[in-house]
Amino acid sequence: METLVGTELCFPQLINTSCRKQIRPHFEAMLIYILLSSISLLTVALNLLVIISISHFKQLHTPTNLLLLSLAVSDFLVGLFMIFRIIILDGCWLLGDLMCSLWLIISSTIITSSVGTIVLISVDRYVAICYPLHYFTKIKPKRVQVCVCLCWMFAALYNCVLMKNNMQQPGRYNSCIGECVIDINYVANLYDLFVTFILPITVIIILYIRIFGVAVYQARAMRSHIAVVTMKVTVKKSEMKAARNLGVVVVVFLICACPYYCFVLTSQNNLYTATSVTIVLWLFYFNSCLNPLIYAILYPWFRKSIKVIVTLEILKPGSYRTNML
DSSP: OHHHHHHTBSSTTOTTTBOBOOOOOHHHHHHHHHHHHHHHHHHHHHHHHHHHHHHHOGGGOOHHHHHHHHHHHHHHHHHHHHHHHHHGGGSOOOSOHHHHHHHHHHHHHHHHHHHHHHHHHHHHHHHHHHOTTTHHHHOOHHHHHHHHHHHHHHHHHHHHHHTHHHHHSTTTTOSSBTOOEEEOOHHHHHHHHIIIIIHHHHHHHHHHHHHHHHHHHHHHHHHTTOOOTTTSSOOOHHHHHHHHHHHHHHHHHHHHHHHHHHHHHHOSOOEEETTSSHHHHHHHHHHHHHHHHHHHHHOHHHHHHHHHHHTTGGGSTTGGGOOOO
């Protein structure tokens, strides 16, 4: 009987204080591990291709693509950090309380930076469609780089402040050894929801409603052969297509993120374990795998860059000057 109990514990030698493992049928456990590991590997590989493509080919160093690069970096890191989620699927955290706190803070920072980058993408498309004459004077690569750096810095500082209690005393909220828990008080939880979900989503929706309105107005004007006097210039078809493509990225993000934030919003418990909200959280993470697949479908330059990378043509001298558009 003691052996049976021991096999169900995260730390069999600590019978009275150890957390219990979540026991699943062997076939089910293997299927889950294989599926999630495949998603993690695919997420890392595809986003690495995006990072290499935009970083290497000079022609792709546009303001919009720099924002996609930031999103790809956060998605790449999400894929890497999925490994920890896979490790803890049985309910046991074996890496210590300090590593638990660091992991949760870094994971939250990555998610917050992703949301911030989506907002920046929406702003970029808003300026390109609604103020096309000012786009190239207002939106420059250097300014975009600064905005991206500020976004990541804010995300890191914000989450460190939000979870400072968990960093000061790692493991203080654990009910047993082998648990990974964070605690955010009710007021801070509401503030976090406003900063990382309600405010960004509101901004994104308002900007894309405006973009959609301009697109409809221009389409009607072109159909009726009326000059678009109020805009002074017709928005380029390429810019409109880019807005539509990035709109798909934004919509998919909202579909994947909303269930998680709605769960947090309606949750009565401020104590979150690393194994809780599993389904909605994995849906949120799966968005990081979907983004590069969307690029592969919608962007010819990404398909072309994949071919150049896979065939090792990227190793040739001067390959960074390859025409990708």
